Amino acid sequence: MKPRTRRLGWIVAGLAVLGVASALVLNAFQSNLVFFFSPSQVAAHEAPQGRAFRIGGLVEAGSLTREPNSLTVHFRVTDTAQTIPVSYTGMLPDLFKEGKGVVAQGTLGPDGTFHASEVLAKHDENYMPPAAADAVKKAHEQMSTKTLVTTSTASK
Amino acid sequence: MIPELGHFALILALLVAIAQGTLPLIGAATDEPRLLALARPTARAQFALVVIAWVCLAASFMGNDFSVLNVATNSNSELPLRYRFAATWGSHEGSMLLWTLMLAGWTFAVSVFSRHLPPVLLARVISVMGLVSVGFLAFVLFTSNPFERLVPAAAEGRDLNPLLQDPGMVIHPPMLYMGYVGFSVAFAFALAALLGGRLDATWARWSRPWTTVAWAFLTIGIALGSGWAYYTLGWGGWWFWDPVENASFMPWLTGTALIHSLAVTEKRGAFKSWTVLLAILAFSLSLLGTFLVRSGVLTSVHAFASDPTRGVFILSFLAVVIGGSLALFASRAAKVGLGAAFSMISRESMLLANNVLLIVAMGSVLLGTLYPLFLDALNLGKISVGPPYFDSVFFPLMAPALFLMGVGPIARWSRAPVPELWTRLRWALGVAVVAALIVPALLGRWSPLVAFGLFLAFWIFASTFETLRGRLASSAQRGLAAKLRANSASYYGMLLAHLGVGVFVVGVTLVKGYEVERDVKLDPGETVTVGGYDFRFVGAVPGPGPNYRAVTGTFEVRKDGELLQTLAPEKRIYNASGQPMTIAAIDVGIFGDRYVSLGEPVAKNQDIAGAWAIRIYLKPFIDWIWGGAFLMALGGFMAVSDRRYRLAIRRRTAAVWTGVRGGAPAD
Numbered sequence: 001m002k003p004r005t006r007r008l009g010w011i012v013a014g015l016a017v018l019g020v021a022s023a024l025v026l027n028a029f030q031s032n033l034v035f036f037f038s039p040s041q042v043a044a045h046e047a048p049q050g051r052a053f054r055i056g057g058l059v060e061a062g063s064l065t066r067e068p069n070s071l072t073v074h075f076r077v078t079d080t081a082q083t084i085p086v087s088y089t090g091m092l093p094d095l096f097k098e099g100k101g102v103v104a105q106g107t108l109g110p111d112g113t114f115h116a117s118e119v120l121a122k123h124d125e126n127y128m129p130p131a132a133a134d135a136v137k138k139a140h141e142q143m144s145t146k147t148l149v150t151t152s153t154a155s156k
Numbered sequence: 157m158i159p160e161l162g163h164f165a166l167i168l169a170l171l172v173a174i175a176q177g178t179l180p181l182i183g184a185a186t187d188e189p190r191l192l193a194l195a196r197p198t199a200r201a202q203f204a205l206v207v208i209a210w211v212c213l214a215a216s217f218m219g220n221d222f223s224v225l226n227v228a229t230n231s232n233s234e235l236p237l238r239y240r241f242a243a244t245w246g247s248h249e250g251s252m253l254l255w256t257l258m259l260a261g262w263t264f265a266v267s268v269f270s271r272h273l274p275p276v277l278l279a280r281v282i283s284v285m286g287l288v289s290v291g292f293l294a295f296v297l298f299t300s301n302p303f304e305r306l307v308p309a310a311a312e313g314r315d316l317n318p319l320l321q322d323p324g325m326v327i328h329p330p331m332l333y334m335g336y337v338g339f340s341v342a343f344a345f346a347l348a349a350l351l352g353g354r355l356d357a358t359w360a361r362w363s364r365p366w367t368t369v370a371w372a373f374l375t376i377g378i379a380l381g382s383g384w385a386y387y388t389l390g391w392g393g394w395w396f397w398d399p400v401e402n403a404s405f406m407p408w409l410t411g412t413a414l415i416h417s418l419a420v421t422e423k424r425g426a427f428k429s430w431t432v433l434l435a436i437l438a439f440s441l442s443l444l445g446t447f448l449v450r451s452g453v454l455t456s457v458h459a460f461a462s463d464p465t466r467g468v469f470i471l472s473f474l475a476v477v478i479g480g481s482l483a484l485f486a487s488r489a490a491k492v493g494l495g496a497a498f499s500m501i502s503r504e505s506m507l508l509a510n511n512v513l514l515i516v517a518m519g520s521v522l523l524g525t526l527y528p529l530f531l532d533a534l535n536l537g538k539i540s541v542g543p544p545y546f547d548s549v550f551f552p553l554m555a556p557a558l559f560l561m562g563v564g565p566i567a568r569w570s571r572a573p574v575p576e577l578w579t580r581l582r583w584a585l586g587v588a589v590v591a592a593l594i595v596p597a598l599l600g601r602w603s604p605l606v607a608f609g610l611f612l613a614f615w616i617f618a619s620t621f622e623t624l625r626g627r628l629a630s631s632a633q634r635g636l637a638a639k640l641r642a643n644s645a646s647y648y649g650m651l652l653a654h655l656g657v658g659v660f661v662v663g664v665t666l667v668k669g670y671e672v673e674r675d676v677k678l679d680p681g682e683t684v685t686v687g688g689y690d691f692r693f694v695g696a697v698p699g700p701g702p703n704y705r706a707v708t709g710t711f712e713v714r715k716d717g718e719l720l721q722t723l724a725p726e727k728r729i730y731n732a733s734g735q736p737m738t739i740a741a742i743d744v745g746i747f748g749d750r751y752v753s754l755g756e757p758v759a760k761n762q763d764i765a766g767a768w769a770i771r772i773y774l775k776p777f778i779d780w781i782w783g784g785a786f787l788m789a790l791g792g793f794m795a796v797s798d799r800r801y802r803l804a805i806r807r808r809t810a811a812v813w814t815g816v817r818g819g820a821p822a823d
Contacts, residue, residue: 006497009500014512017513017516021516021519021520021549021553024548024549024552024553025520025523025549027548028544028545028549029523029524029527029545031544032541032542032545032548033539033540033541033545034539034541035537035538035539036537036539054540070677071676071677071755071758071769089675090675091675091755091769091771092755094736094737094738095736105542
């Protein structure tokens, strides 16, 4: 084979790999991006029906209830302006607490309940998921996130 | 006094590093032997000073000196001694000091093990590493001083994050950093070669063992982190495609490409530019990983309270290092040349294809990791890219790479006739196909994905065996022992690492295919059957711990009525922080683990004597995942033990820079 043909072969092969890779990536990207919405956005019907997304905020104090004989729990997530009821079946992460920040992934039911498939753990007691902190901050511009976090820690 | 001593040593280290990073480079440019000769002593002095600083910090932690802010926020007098030691790198400041220590250590190692390197090259290598040191020392001193005092001193420390109070904390970070930072040596060699304008087989031979060692440490570090997440978080997963995991995985993928590309450059003089580029890329990704993890842009167990100046500092440093080295590469790459030619089907072409696949896979991980950060930074909304993305992109890209692993070592350099490949590999292909058809059925349920994964694994096993068989058959030696001895340690290292990949693939395939996960509510005395095993929840009782209160559950595991094991998972509440922690109980076995962890009491008033939410997992062959990783790392260490590297060094010094050595034996 002549060097030029060979080089051409390499270029074609390289482009083919890149093409396949980009197709895979774009396809996977499209179907697997998970968007984040705050309770206010969900209440304003900005969130999609039937497609998974994430919500974040604070677990409203006193909102956690358990169904007897199953692992299903109900709680409400709030950004202090709006509140979304959430149901979840499974084990809650260690640091899930009322009054604390939380991020949940799932779909919105027709009745307005968020059916979580995953409730995300925090790794540190003082730490609040930024997405959750952001939602609260946006809903409550006059109060800084920092004080919110401290007050929620103090009220525990 | 001790913290001030450490702080002072660190300042001196910065000054020495500045000398180390500039004077030998000037010496190399002006041919001034007195400046060249400074490389070694400055590297060693810098190392000694950083060691002193680090020992001072460790002493402050172990001696509970709560007048040091870092100690007061990350330790506690109740903390067991080994975790007080590990807390040295449990904070942002401490872990950056560890990074710096590792860098100084690698530089020191280069200064010790390179007696036969030409002085100009050595001076450049050590200088480049010195410049990186300057960046990190300045970062530690100006933005993350680990010795900052707390006035007045705290009476008690705030404690180390309970998640980090684990034996994993003692070894995972040092191993990972050994790997991360080790790529700086390959990077420094690449830049030194570019500066000198002479890239040849000698350069590759020099940086090869360093790169392999760094890669082996990184492999161990990642495997340890994965194993730690498996047993400590109570989720039973071994890989989450978490950005922090990706941050360590990207340098690994690039490093894997690099060690293969270096082999080609050393043996055949080919891929020269590509190898240099990979060396720059591997270390750049290590820095990027450090930036991602340390700047606070990511949220995970590794991210500490973020300080914007730190992020800006690392980002600028990143831009200088990556931009500078790529600019140097661009200006010199034309001189480097492409190297020897080879045919479409040859060992070179397969290694190149493997390289391209690894780098494309790395790119897809990079995209999935950075895209959400970009969107967020540009205020275009918050998104997350979950495991399904990575799964659906990564596995299709890796499958052909795994297949090529079987062909590459058998293919001849320069040109590999297809009929010969077919003759040698057809039985390996047969073994793999038969295994793929039969083994899943034996394990209970046949599924295409499991069959495909096992096909790849058995293909790797069988073809690796064929590689060795062919090599022994064509050996001129008599007798099996002599034939075995005739091959080099690096050859066996390669085989072992490839077998490790096969073992890893078996683990991943069978866990993904056959794992059973059940979350159940159990009353004391109740039994649940999972995957043929009866798990009886005896009850949960409270008990004390060294620095926590625990509730311990008891589970009896039976199969066909026979008691196999009693498992005791724990739920802990740490005294200092009040933070809860789940400790899973795992019955580890070579054919699979039985995994039980406690959720929370679900009876009224959270009565611990009542019912609990319980997680029960069966994880077939999961330990093969880490076993495979350790085999890979072992293969790496074995390859480095090759006598060739030591002998070649001496033999070659005289003939250094004489150009490409062609026609080396195919090992």
